[in-house]
Amino acid sequence: MREYDQNAGGLQPLTAGTAGSETRNIMIVGVGGQGTLLASRLLGQLFLNEGYDVKVSEVHGMSQRGGSVVTYVRFGADVASPLIEKGEADIILSFELLEAARWLPWLKKDGRIITNTQKINPMPVITGAASYPDRLVEKMRDKGAFVDAVDCLSLAEKAGSPKCVNIVLIGKLSQAFDFPEEAWLAALDAVVPAKFREMNRKAFALGRGCSE
Numbered sequence: 001m002r003e004y005d006q007n008a009g010g011l012q013p014l015t016a017g018t019a020g021s022e023t024r025n026i027m028i029v030g031v032g033g034q035g036t037l038l039a040s041r042l043l044g045q046l047f048l049n050e051g052y053d054v055k056v057s058e059v060h061g062m063s064q065r066g067g068s069v070v071t072y073v074r075f076g077a078d079v080a081s082p083l084i085e086k087g088e089a090d091i092i093l094s095f096e097l098l099e100a101a102r103w104l105p106w107l108k109k110d111g112r113i114i115t116n117t118q119k120i121n122p123m124p125v126i127t128g129a130a131s132y133p134d135r136l137v138e139k140m141r142d143k144g145a146f147v148d149a150v151d152c153l154s155l156a157e158k159a160g161s162p163k164c165v166n167i168v169l170i171g172k173l174s175q176a177f178d179f180p181e182e183a184w185l186a187a188l189d190a191v192v193p194a195k196f197r198e199m200n201r202k203a204f205a206l207g208r209g210c211s212e
Contacts, residue, residue, distance in 0.1 A: 023076035025084045026173075029103045030095025031120050032069050035166030038191060039093070040071040042170055046187035047075040050179060057082035067122075068099060093173055095165060096120050097149075101136045104145060113145050114172055116152040116165060148172065155206040164203035167192075171207020181208065 026043065030036040037058055044056045052075040059070040072084045089107050094100035094115035107113060115137075124130035133139075137149045150172055156164035167188070174184050185201060192200050 023074055023079050025089045025091075026073040027084055027089045027092045027103060027106055028071040028073065028095075029092060029099045030069055031099065032067055034069070034095040035163060036069050036071055036095055039166040039170055040073055041191045042167075042187050043073045043173075045190050046179065046183060047073075049183060049187060052076060053079045055079045055082035068102065070103070091173070091176065093169055095152075095169065097136050098122065098133065100147075101133070101140055104140055104143065107145055109144070111145070112148070112176065113140060114148045114150070114169065114176075116169060117149050118151075118153045118165070150207075150210055152207065155210060156203055159203035159206055160199040164200060167200045167203040168207035168210075171204040172210060174204075174208050184208075 028036050028040050044054050047054045055074045057072040086105050092113045097119050100113050100115040125132050140147050152165045152168040155168045156162050
């Protein structure tokens with residue numbers, strides 16, 4: 001895995017020994033119906049294939065009503081707990097912009113947010129009780145977070161379906177790891193039905209090849 005070095009201004013590779021001995025934490029956050037659970041299963045499959053101990057905890061929240069959905073993915077040599085506490089996430093993978101900001105307190109000081117720029121209005125905005133916050137990416141960066149913000153919805157539509165946002169995000173996430181592309185595609189093939197694999201492979205490639 002690679003970590004963001006605030007001083008160096010880029011991604012710095014961790015040694016295999018360091019990555020293998022420490023438990024790493026990824027939070028996947030989004031809104032119900034965006035495919036967060038498939039993304040967590042793909043990551044779990046990847047890390048298992050690479051020989052890590054893996055714990056995946058799916059917190060559904062109010063997924064049936066479009067509410068927040070959170071999944072914890074932890075991997076390392078020996079992972080004790082499936083939960084990620086505040087300030088422990090190495091990476092927050094966010095399917096929706098407001099969700100990235102909502103879960104910012106869970107990010108490590110030197111952590112990284114990879115977020116889709118898509119905005120989905122929560123209920124208070126829909127009812128007119130509140131307004132959708134502006135300049136969220138800038139505000140998160142002002143708080144010291146390293147933020148990759150990508151229009152994953154447009155890339156998913158280019159791949160063939162807006163439902164591929166989750167795989168575009170996984171492709172973008174893959175840039176932060178040293179695993180070969182073939183390892184990611186093997187995990188993808190294991191969790192995606194055969195009839196959707198070609199489209200999802202294209203979505204993965206678009207995410208993996210994009211820059212902010």
